Structures are given as structure tokens and as C-alpha cells.
Amino acid sequence: MRKALYTGQGRGGSLQAILAAMEPELYSLVVGCQTDQPLYEAFPAKRVLHGDIRGAMLPKGEWVRRWQSVLQQPGLNEKRAAYIHIPFCQSKCLYCGFFQNYSQLELENAYIDRLIAELKLGAGSPYLSVPVNAVFIGGGTPSSLSPANAGRLLKAIRTYLPLTNDCELTWESRVHDLVPAKMENWLENGVNRVSIGVQSFNTKVRQAAGRLDNREAILERLAALSGYNQATVIIDLIYGLPYQTHQVWLDDIALLKTAAVDGWDLYQLNVYENSALKKEMDAGRLPAAANVREKAELFAAAHHVLSGWPVAQISVCHWAKTSRERNMYNIMAQQGHTMLPFGAGAGGKAGDFSIMQEQDIKRYMQRIDSGEKPIIMMTASPASANLHDAVKNQIKLGYLDINQLAAEFDPRIGELEALLALWEKNGLVTWESRIVRLTVAGQFWYVNLMQSVLECINALLHGAWSWEMQQGVVPG
Ligand code: SF4
Structure with a gap:
């Protein structure tokens, strides 16, 4: 279900303006909730990383x-x-x-x-x-x-x-x-x-x-x-x-x-x-x-x-x-390094492409017998793939360095300071010199933080909240 929860224009605008234009439902998913118990109540639901960040599918042929x-x-x-x-x-x-x-x-x-x-x-x-x-x-x-x-x-x-x-x-x-x-x-x-x-x-x-x-x-x-x-x-x-x-x-x-x-x-x-x-x-x-x-x-x-x-x-x-x-x-x-895939159902990354292989074991074997790599999905890495990988890697390691990301990829990423200030207030991160580190609550909610940062970067750089919003999609 695609929800029009954000109707503002991000490109060229400040992140503060982008956040201010959000419906409360989206705001609570992206920024989180103001609470003195962030470990339990930082977000209304756990989220997963959305697949749309992987890039455009190439034609089968x-x-x-x-x-x-x-x-x-x-x-x-x-x-x-x-x-x-x-x-x-x-x-x-x-x-x-x-x-x-x-x-x-x-x-x-x-x-x-x-x-x-x-x-x-x-x-x-x-x-x-x-x-x-x-x-x-x-x-x-x-x-x-x-x-x-x-x-x-x-x-x-x-x-x-x-x-x-x-x-x-x-x-x-x-x-x-x-x-x-x-x-x-x-x-x-x-x-x-x-x-x-x-x-x-x-x-x-x-x-x-x-x-x-x-x-x-x-x-x-x-x-x-x-x-x-x-x-x-x-x-x-x-x-x-x-x-x-x-x-x-x-x-x-x-x-x-x-x-x-x-x-x-x-x-x-x-x-x-x-x-x-x-x-x-x-x-x-x-x-x-x-x-x-x-x-x-x-x-x-x-x-x-x-x-x-x-x-x-x-x-x-x-x-x-x-x-x-x-x-x-x-x-x-x-970190997004080349990942060569082998076997039925394996996924990986080679050249500028992400690859998924045939999962059905009989079809996998037939395709190997005919001498071909058993690919069932190939997507071209998006231009922002390196930036996405850098964000995911930093957060998985428990920190975010927006100054380094801004210097390496795009100065507009510095706008994320507005989001980090709200997360600091909500007990999800703490500033340590020029980087933020995830608190224990931030580590528990790290996938939400990843998805929010990627969505905010997308809005800042491309003026769009382009990924289908998912409402607490992690089961259990
Ligand atoms: S059934 Fe699932 S969890 Fe259990 S060993 Fe097999 S793959 Fe792992």
C-alpha cells in the first residue's frame, strides 16, 4: 500500500522543512516518538529496510x-x-x-x-x-x-x-x-x-x-x-x-x-x-x-x-x-563489496549489478546443465548505492558520521543534523566529538534508524519520499 504521507518538496529544501511537511503517522515512523523510555517506545513499530533502494531491474533477456x-x-x-x-x-x-x-x-x-x-x-x-x-x-x-x-x-x-x-x-x-x-x-x-x-x-x-x-x-x-x-x-x-x-x-x-x-x-x-x-x-x-x-x-x-x-x-x-x-x-x-553468488537461492553483487539466483533446485540444476549462470533477477546498482552502503555500514557499526558522508558524497547530507538533534533528545544517539554513537536504545532500533536516514537522504537529494511506506512490518 503506497501512502501519501509526505507531500512536501525535499530537493533544495531543508530537512526541517521536509520533516515539518510530514503527516504525524509518517513523522513518528521516521523521527520516532518523544518519550523518556526510548528503549521501549522510540518508534511505534519495528521496520525493515526497504528493497526499493536496490536499483532498477534489468530486462530478463x-x-x-x-x-x-x-x-x-x-x-x-x-x-x-x-x-x-x-x-x-x-x-x-x-x-x-x-x-x-x-x-x-x-x-x-x-x-x-x-x-x-x-x-x-x-x-x-x-x-x-x-x-x-x-x-x-x-x-x-x-x-x-x-x-x-x-x-x-x-x-x-x-x-x-x-x-x-x-x-x-x-x-x-x-x-x-x-x-x-x-x-x-x-x-x-x-x-x-x-x-x-x-x-x-x-x-x-x-x-x-x-x-x-x-x-x-x-x-x-x-x-x-x-x-x-x-x-x-x-x-x-x-x-x-x-x-x-x-x-x-x-x-x-x-x-x-x-x-x-x-x-x-x-x-x-x-x-x-x-x-x-x-x-x-x-x-x-x-x-x-x-x-x-x-x-x-x-x-x-x-x-x-x-x-x-x-x-x-x-x-x-x-x-x-x-x-x-x-x-x-x-x-x-x-560495506557493499563485490559478493560473488553461487548456488540455488544465492544472492550477491558483481560489477555494477545485484544478482539473485534461481531458488528452485530442479530449475537451478537444469540451467547449470545448459552452461549458464542461473540468474533470476539482475538490477543495476543505483547511483546512490555507495552512499547507501556507507550509511548502512556506519549504523550497523553503531555510529553515524554525517560530516564524512557530506564530504564524500554530497554536502546536503549535513542537513541530517536536524534529525540527529531530535534523536539525541529522544535518547537514541549521543554526540561524541563530530560523530554520533547509537545508545543501547538506538542499537535496539538500529534498522529503524537506517531506514529513516536513507529516506531523509533520498528526500534531500531527490525531492521525493519515493519508497512505499511500511507500517511496522517486522513480525513479532
Ligand atoms: S530449518 Fe531454517 S533455521 Fe533451521 S537449520 Fe534450516 S535454514 Fe536454519
Whole structure:
């Protein structure tokens, strides 16, 4: 639904005038609400980043030709990463919004054949000869692959992609797959970072979310992986799950101190409309997940504990406990570096284009068999892509430097000072010399801040509030 909540003219006007011309509904979404409890009440709803910032879609008939021309471009001296997608899981977690296919060996064998064939396509071309600094093998569940398939995929990655000596090679895993035969295979084949979806150490919370292992098994398996001393060990925790009381969450956080991990991400739960979790809660078979206010409390509680530990917060949701953790892939992705996509459902960025690949596994394999890159969407990067990436990267890292953005991209960005003054009053940011840093409340609402800054920049530079307004679109 497109709402005409802003009718003023931005281009050439001040941001103050733009904000003054907004209907109250839009104003509260963009600027937020005046409150002495910003952690809970800064905005009427959580938002997501809107897709329109990605740029114009290219006609279908041009995709393959454009990809071929990208391959012939000389490689620039830039950092780059690759994303490799494994669309299989052994079971479906209740909260999942990304499930694609159940694991099945015959299909897995056929898929890995095609994934290796895709890695070969264009290998050695000028564009694909530039060293790759980080590879992320995600899914789905890469750890569900048989050792034979994992081994041949990892060998192909190292054969066909020119990896740097210090390339970060991350492999996503479930706790359940941390068994010697699999771990040794990954490590022997070059994996140097394992990212594990723990979600919660609490056995009852885990079982309710459809996860298999109990707390003791998780700690033992993390220790076993760490014991090889070959890879960085990273885990994800989710806050807001059914049965995850405040105390359960504090216990989860406390365990991070002694668990054999090098770093962690803390994500808030999103309850997707069609998820099994929503159905279970609606039917009364599971207690409700945390609401926005309760999730804010959980985030702030974790932040409070972690700020007293000798750990480094490297983004609004990621912490490093040891110097082994570099988080290269994620940082490169948010900075907008080239991201080469491989596999069914993979997305990335190459040349001046964003790319999405065929998600349906059968159609993906057919297109690989016919020798073409299985692109199903290609968009030309908008002129403002670098500016958008810089804004998103700064906010994800917990700060905003409008002076640097104004100097690098456009002096009119300095007008954002009016918005930052309102956010400072509302307790979302604090000025520190010439930059603003996000408070704990600002970090909890960071996606709202990103979307608002991008919308205000768009209004300032292009005189338009051109993106469809979304009203608190984050579920849960
Ligand atoms: S392992 Fe990951 S992708 Fe697979 S069902 Fe669970 S959450 Fe979804």
C-alpha cells in the first residue's frame, strides 16, 4: 500500500522543512516518538529496510549477456567475498523463514555436482581472477552435507576461486553435526571459521523451537570443535523465544563467558506469519514469544552484562571474545563489496549489478546443465548505492558520521543534523566529538534508524519520499 504521507518538496529544501511537511503517522515512523523510555517506545513499530533502494531491474533477456560482460571486465584491486548456498536441512526449525529442502543424499549428490560446475563456469576469466578475501558457505545447513560432498565442494572452492592466504572460510553448522568425522573433514579442507546456530543453551527453549541437542551436548561439542585449534568458533543466540524468560536469557548470556567460542551474534526473534511457530502459538501449544518491549528488555540486559566483560562489540549485534574472530565476510557484505553468488537461492553483487539466483533446485540444476549462470533477477546498482552502503555500514557499526558522508558524497547530507538533534533528545544517539554513537536504545532500533536516514537522504537529494511506506512490518 503506497501512502501519501509526505507531500512536501525535499530537493533544495531543508530537512526541517521536509520533516515539518510530514503527516504525524509518517513523522513518528521516521523521527520516532518523544518519550523518556526510548528503549521501549522510540518508534511505534519495528521496520525493515526497504528493497526499493536496490536499483532498477534489468530486462530478463539481458541478464546472461551482462554477466558475460562482467566476466570480461579486468579485475579491480578491491576486496571481495563469495557466498555459496546449501539449500538443505535435516529438519525444519519452528521459527524458520528460510527453509528450502529436506536433506536427501541422491539430490544432494546431484546438487553438489552442479555447484562445482557453477564454480568452474567463468573460472580464470579476468573478473574472477581477483583474490577472494572471504567465503561464506551458508544455507540451509551446510553441515548437513555428507563428508564426501562437503570435501569435494571445499576442494572445488579452493581450486576455482583465487583465495587470499588469509581468506576467511566460514562454514555454517548445526550443533548436531559437530561430530569428529564431519569436523575433521571441514578442517582438513580449509574451513577456518565455523558459525553455529545455537539459538539458546536452554534445553526446554531449544526443544520448543525444534532444535535437537541439550545444553550439555552443545557445550561438549563446542569444546570439541575448539579443541582442534584450527578454526574460529562463532555462535548465534536468539532472544524472545517461547519459554525464554529473562532469567533463562541471562543464563544463556552468562554461558558465553565459559563456552568454547570466539564470538557471537545476538538476534531478536521474528515470528513469520506462515511459520510453524506462529501456528503453535496461535493454537496455544506454545506460550507467546516476547513482544517488542520484552525483546528490548532482553537486548538491554545482555548489553549490560557484556559491557562489563573484556570483549569487543564489533557491530550492534556481534561481539568478539578472542582476537581470532575477524567477522570479515559480514563486514564486507555490509560495506557493499563485490559478493560473488553461487548456488540455488544465492544472492550477491558483481560489477555494477545485484544478482539473485534461481531458488528452485530442479530449475537451478537444469540451467547449470545448459552452461549458464542461473540468474533470476539482475538490477543495476543505483547511483546512490555507495552512499547507501556507507550509511548502512556506519549504523550497523553503531555510529553515524554525517560530516564524512557530506564530504564524500554530497554536502546536503549535513542537513541530517536536524534529525540527529531530535534523536539525541529522544535518547537514541549521543554526540561524541563530530560523530554520533547509537545508545543501547538506538542499537535496539538500529534498522529503524537506517531506514529513516536513507529516506531523509533520498528526500534531500531527490525531492521525493519515493519508497512505499511500511507500517511496522517486522513480525513479532
Ligand atoms: S537449520 Fe536454519 S535454514 Fe534450516 S530449518 Fe533451521 S533455521 Fe531454517
